[in-house]
Amino acid sequence: MTAATPYDEELRAAGLDPAAVLAQVRAALAEDLPSGDVTSEATIAADVRGSGVFAAREAGVVAGLGVAALVFHEVMGETVEITDRVPDGSEVKPGDVVLRVSGPVRGLLTAERTALNYASHLSGVATATAQWVAALEGTRARVLDTRKTLPTFRALQKYAVRCGGGVNHRFSLSDRAMVKDNHVVAAGGVVPAYEAVRAARPDLRVEVEVTDLDQLRELLAAGCTEILLDNMDTATMAEAVLVTDGRATLEASGGLTLERAREVAETGVDFISVGALTHSVKVFDLGLDLDED
Structure with missing residues (x-):
């Protein structure tokens, strides 16, 4: 049985199967990490912590931020902290912060692209739909x-x-x-x-x-x-x-x-x-x- 994550209840409330989403996230990370993040591991000490924000570069509607948060959790476990996350379905404008993430910098950069791939694509779908609506x-x-x-x-x-x-x-x-x-x-x-x-x-x-x-x-x-x-x-x-x-x-x-x-x-x-x-x-x-x- 797949272990529960902090996002299971949220995913179920969104009409998604937590186990299926987690399996997909793990498969996506496996594409990027067959044997680690060689660049981040070579350039950043394991004990260095930092933080950053997901920021919108254009106006639209965001979606998939919970999935992005799950990606960070999969990479960094309990060492990561997600704050200031706006609800999926929110309208945003350029410069708006939609999520703040803190944790080991190695982990932040390792998870960055996979998390962005989910959030950017799903926000694109939500934004296009909102235009039709x-x-x-x-x-x-x-x-x-x-x-x-x-x-x-x-x-x-x-x-x-x-x-x-x-x-x-x-x-x-x-x-x-x-x-x-x-x-x-x-x-x-x-x-x-x-x-x-x-x-x-x-x-x-x-x-x-x-x-x-x-x-x-x-x-x-x-x-x-x-x-x-x-x-x-x-x-x-x-x-x-x-x-x-x-x-x-x-x-x-x-x-x-x-x-x-x-x-x-x-x-x-x-x-x-x-x-x-x-x-x-x-x-x-x-x-x-x-x-x-």
Whole structure:
């Protein structure tokens, strides 16, 4: 059994599995430390202590600071002290301190890059999500993530989406059904595909992807209540909302950009799913600045 860490309760409260996060952190550290940090060990005496801060270099929303703190704890154990950590989901501006860390300087520099990799990437996801949330403000639409996540990073990336104000879509191929174009081709149509899934797993929510209004009408007649509008132009989406008339939730997806977010939301769709939140997000600029004695 994996030993508990000081961050287990916090991770569970965030909807994360502490054992899984710890295993991932240990794997990340193993990449950097197959046989120690040769530079820090050669240049810094083991008994030298110091402190530093994680500071934002740009405006945005932070996430993953608890994971960064766990990295420092894994490297330095009880010799490290984390203070002044702002809550994940906080909006920050350039120069804001988001975390202070104190401990053996060797350990600070050994853990620095791994801790920053987690916090910078997850803050990038949260910041991108917050930009979409802001663009949709005042409409009914909510921004959704997708399964287009980095392998083994899904739970953390989806957590960061929540920090940015977004909504999680399904986590896996098992927790809900989504009938996509290739399923439709294989089953011989949107309705046969929908009915096959309903017959096989009546306990699961089923969403079906459509590419035109005829498919939409067929599904509505079959009683489908969750429908994805794939790569439709704005006018067609607006018509889809009128045709649906509240009988199903509608998710817009495919080729959407932040610049187009508002016009899509104003069609009246319920959700806008954005793979770019996780698959191609820009990292958030955070840095560790050591205090000068």
